[in-house]
Amino acid sequence: MSRWEPNARERLVRAAVESFLERGYDEVTVAEITERAGLTKRTFFRHFTDKREVLFAGQDILSRIFAEAIAAAPTSATPIEAISAALTATETAFGPDHREWARKVQTVVAGHTDLRERELLKKAKLRAAMADALRERGVPDPAASLAAEIGGLAFTTGFARWVAPANERDFGEVAREALSELVEATAKLG
Amino acid sequence: MSRWEPNARERLVRAAVESFLERGYDEVTVAEITERAGLTKRTFFRHFTDKREVLFAGQDILSRIFAEAIAAAPTSATPIEAISAALTATETAFGPDHREWARKVQTVVAGHTDLRERELLKKAKLRAAMADALRERGVPDPAASLAAEIGGLAFTTGFARWVAPANERDFGEVAREALSELVEATAKLG
DNA sequence: CCTGTGATGACACTTGGTGCCGTCAAGCTA
DNA sequence: TAGCTTGACGGCACCAAGTGTCATCACAGG
Numbered sequence: 121m122s123r124w125e126p127n128a129r130e131r132l133v134r135a136a137v138e139s140f141l142e143r144g145y146d147e148v149t150v151a152e153i154t155e156r157a158g159l160t161k162r163t164f165f166r167h168f169t170d171k172r173e174v175l176f177a178g179q180d181i182l183s184r185i186f187a188e189a190i191a192a193a194p195t196s197a198t199p200i201e202a203i204s205a206a207l208t209a210t211e212t213a214f215g216p217d218h219r220e221w222a223r224k225v226q227t228v229v230a231g232h233t234d235l236r237e238r239e240l241l242k243k244a245k246l247r248a249a250m251a252d253a254l255r256e257r258g259v260p261d262p263a264a265s266l267a268a269e270i271g272g273l274a275f276t277t278g279f280a281r282w283v284a285p286a287n288e289r290d291f292g293e294v295a296r297e298a299l300s301e302l303v304e305a306t307a308k309l310g
Numbered sequence: 311m312s313r314w315e316p317n318a319r320e321r322l323v324r325a326a327v328e329s330f331l332e333r334g335y336d337e338v339t340v341a342e343i344t345e346r347a348g349l350t351k352r353t354f355f356r357h358f359t360d361k362r363e364v365l366f367a368g369q370d371i372l373s374r375i376f377a378e379a380i381a382a383a384p385t386s387a388t389p390i391e392a393i394s395a396a397l398t399a400t401e402t403a404f405g406p407d408h409r410e411w412a413r414k415v416q417t418v419v420a421g422h423t424d425l426r427e428r429e430l431l432k433k434a435k436l437r438a439a440m441a442d443a444l445r446e447r448g449v450p451d452p453a454a455s456l457a458a459e460i461g462g463l464a465f466t467t468g469f470a471r472w473v474a475p476a477n478e479r480d481f482g483e484v485a486r487e488a489l490s491e492l493v494e495a496t497a498k499l500g
Numbered sequence: 501c502c503t504g505t506g507a508t509g510a511c512a513c514t515t516g517g518t519g520c521c522g523t524c525a526a527g528c529t530a
Numbered sequence: 531t532a533g534c535t536t537g538a539c540g541g542c543a544c545c546a547a548g549t550g551t552c553a554t555c556a557c558a559g560g
Contacts, residue, residue, distance in 0.1 A: 122556070122557090123507085123508080123554095123555060123556045123557085124507075124508065124556090128507080128508085149545090149546060149547085150546080150547070150548090151546085159508080159509090160508075160509055160510075161547090161548090162508080162509070162510075162511090162548095162549090163507080163508060163509080165547085165548060165549075166507080166508080169548090170547090170548090171546095171547065171548090198499065198500055199498075199499050200499050200500055233431075236431075237427055237428065237430070237431045238427065240427070240430040240431055240434050241423075241426075241427045241430055244430050262463070262467065262488070262491050262492050262495050263495040263498050263499060265463060265467075266460070266463065266492055266495050266496065266499065267499055269459050269460070269463055270456070270459070270499070273452070273455060273456065273459055277452065277455075298452070301452050302452050302456055303499070303500060305452050305453040305456050306456065306496045306499070308389075308453050309388065309389050309390050309453060309456065309457055309460070309493070309496070310388055310390055310493060312525075312526090313523095313524060313525045313526090313538080313539080314525090314538070314539065318538080318539085339514090339515065339516085340515080340516070340517090341515085349539080349540090350539075350540055350541075351516090351517090352517095352518090352539075352540070352541075352542090353538080353539055353540075355516085355517060355518075356538080356539080359517090360516090360517090361515095361516065361517090501560100502559100502560085503558100503559090503560090504557105504558090504559090504560105505556105505557085505558085505559105506555105506556095506557090506558105507554105507555095507556095507557105508553105508554080508555090508556105509552105509553080509554075509555105510551100510552090510553080510554100511550105511551090511552090511553105512549105512550090512551090513548105513549080513550085513551105514547105514548085514549080514550105515546105515547085515548085515549105516545105516546090516547080516548100517544105517545085517546090517547100518543105518544080518545080518546105519542100519543090519544085519545105520541105520542090520543090520544105521540105521541090521542090522539105522540080522541080522542105523538100523539085523540075523541100524537105524538095524539095524540105525536105525537095525538095526535105526536085526537090527534105527535085527536085527537105528533105528534085528535080528536095529532105529533085529534080529535100530531100530532085530533085530534100
């Protein structure tokens with residue numbers, strides 16, 4: 121038998137989100153989270169650099185998925201088509217079974233400026249990864265940055281629709297929908 | 311004669327930036343900043359909610375300038391034209407005499423993730439203000455969000471060029487230049 | 501059986517940030 | 531002149547985030 125219960129990281133995440141939902145983000149101390157998870161404060165900060173970071177665990181792999189999907193798109197694909205393919209590729213991370221959990225996390229994040237700030241950092245990394253991947257395909261600036269910005273907006277909009285209370289549609293579907301709406305809107309700007 | 315030296319807030323900002331440049335952001339404590347400014351820690355947190363916030367003092371009025379300039383644009387102006395006018399309107403806040411100071415601040419901010427995170431929050435507020443002002447003009451979503459996103463990118467690019475070491479051109483000029491480059495790039499995305 | 505390794509506990513410590521109260525110049529009013 | 535209020539700051543105690551450091555002990559490999 122193991123000296124400690126397994127899945128310490130996952131236990132911390134669950135304990136944190138449940139505590140945050142019950143009593144609010146800044147009413148919960150790290151010590152209380154770790155107590156709930158049967159661990160200590162020091163262990164929490166071995167798994168997460170921050171108190172906030174516990175709510176964004178695994179978010180970093182999204183950048184990798186996006187970058188790989190953009191790189192894997194056919195050479196003939198336009199920047200927008202490459203981004204559309206990348207949005208499709210993230211369906212693995214946004215399966216229907218994850219939606220309820222995503223709603224919980226989103227509820228906590230939406231309620232606190234500190235957390236929305238961290239969310240912005242994650243999205244900025246996502247956009248940077250997309251822009252890098254596009255430049256790797258030979259898309260010049262500022263087109264690469266612009267496409268990444270539009271992709272980020274499509275991602276954000278799609279995610280919002282995906283976690284919306286009544287929604288049952290897949291993430292890829294609503295995200296691609298948001299993307300094509302944005303592409304159409306580019307005609308009405310000038 | 312006054313009981314205390316005037317301009318406490320400004321003294322704090324100057325003391326902070328100079329200290330950060332000399333020894334790095336996280337090697338400097340708030341107590342050291344306030345000591346340098348001849349004040350106390352408590353007073354620092356009366357003027358700034360955060361240690362980071364001291365580097366972004368006055369940034370919030372930018373949102374107001376943008377919103378007012380967009381609202382003041384002629385009814386016939388397209389979203390992009392309204393944003394171009396807003397970029398021009400910020401020249402007051404980005405005069406040539408502020409450039410050297412902006413370079414110092416930018417040097418500090420660029421070197422620390424915590425500070426770039428706060429910068430992202432400020433830019434997000436800017437984009438939100440722009441999108442709101444555009445919607446107020448009757449621009450529907452997602453065109454308003456998209457235009458705000460492009461405006462934010464133009465602002466960021468323009469600012470980067472404005473503070474670039476060799477640059478001597480005005481902020482409005484380089485920002486409008488960045489904006490028109492982005493508008494041209496929209497044609498190459500589809 | 502021995503030894504290294506990796507994950508955790510335990511504890512002290514620094515620092516950001518807040519609550520609360522005291523102090524005193526300036527300004528207003530009578 | 532006297533009295534009162536207001537605003538800005540000092541001082542102090544306190545909490546919680548985050549870090550450095552060492553000890554502990556199951557487990558894997560030889």
